[in-house]
Amino acid sequence: MRFFQTPLGSLLLLALFLAGTVLFVLPTRTVVAELQVQELTLADALSVLEFKVNSLSALSEQVSQSDAAKTSLKRSLPVGMAQDQLILDLKNLATSTGFSVNSLNFSQAQHSLGPSLLISANVTGTYDKLLEFLQKLENAERLIRVTSMNVQRTSTTDVVFSLQMEALYQ
Numbered sequence: 246m247r248f249f250q251t252p253l254g255s256l257l258l259l260a261l262f263l264a265g266t267v268l269f270v271l272p273t274r275t276v277v278a279e280l281q282v283q284e285l286t287l288a289d290a291l292s293v294l295e296f297k298v299n300s301l302s303a304l305s306e307q308v309s310q311s312d313a314a315k316t317s318l319k320r321s322l323p324v325g326m327a328q329d330q331l332i333l334d335l336k337n338l339a340t341s342t343g344f345s346v347n348s349l350n351f352s353q354a355q356h357s358l359g360p361s362l363l364i365s366a367n368v369t370g371t372y373d374k375l376l377e378f379l380q381k382l383e384n385a386e387r388l389i390r391v392t393s394m395n396v397q398r399t400s401t402t403d404v405v406f407s408l409q410m411e412a413l414y415q
Contacts, residue, residue, distance in 0.1 A: 322388065324415045326353075326362050331412060334387060335366065342378040344370035347405070356413060364389075364410040372396070372404045388413055 247254075323330070328351055339346050350365040370378065375396075382389055395407040 322359075322413050322415045326351075326414050327387075328362070331362070331364070331387060334385060335364075338381050338385060339368050339370070339378065342370065342381060343374050344368045344378055344406075354411070356411065358413055360414055362412045362414060364408075364412060366406075366408045366410065368406050368408065369399070369403050370406070371402060375404075375406065382410075 332349060335349065336346050345368065347367040347369055348365075349367075352363045352365075354361050354363045368378075379391065382391065390411045391408055392411055393409040397405045397407070399405055
């Protein structure tokens with residue numbers, strides 16, 4: 246212990262301290278700096294991956310909802326064209342709103358969701374009841390989309406409506 250109290254001992258102790266600093270602390274500091282850079286790089290990569298996971302989760306939810314919507318839509322579609330039931334439904338719908346069906350024409354088409362039936366209908370009724378007729382058509386059990394409508398006046402208070410519609414089926 247007395248050796249370190251002498252100038253030579255103090256010098257030796259200082260030399261050991263400097264050698265320890267040079268041999269152990271400085272290289273460790275470089276490694277720590279490299280590890281900090283690597284940690285920042287990994288943190289950035291992690292945030293990018295978390296963003297991708299969140300995006301994929303949202304996309305997965307949308308696909309699930311889309312699949313559920315398609316399944317629900319398919320359940321509400323009749324198998325086959327079912328023109329006879331469609332004729333009855335349109336006739337009953339028109340009669341319930343004070344319209345009369347003058348003519349119905351059908352043709353097949355392909356829709357992005359599957360096969361569809363194009364319907365050309367000619368109905369007569371009052372202009373005041375048109376909105377009620379269209380609302381009932383929209384709320385019908387069978388999915389029917391009105392693609393175009395033409396209105397013509399007659400010599401009476403009635404109006405002739407030409408409707409172009411589309412009904413999907415399986």
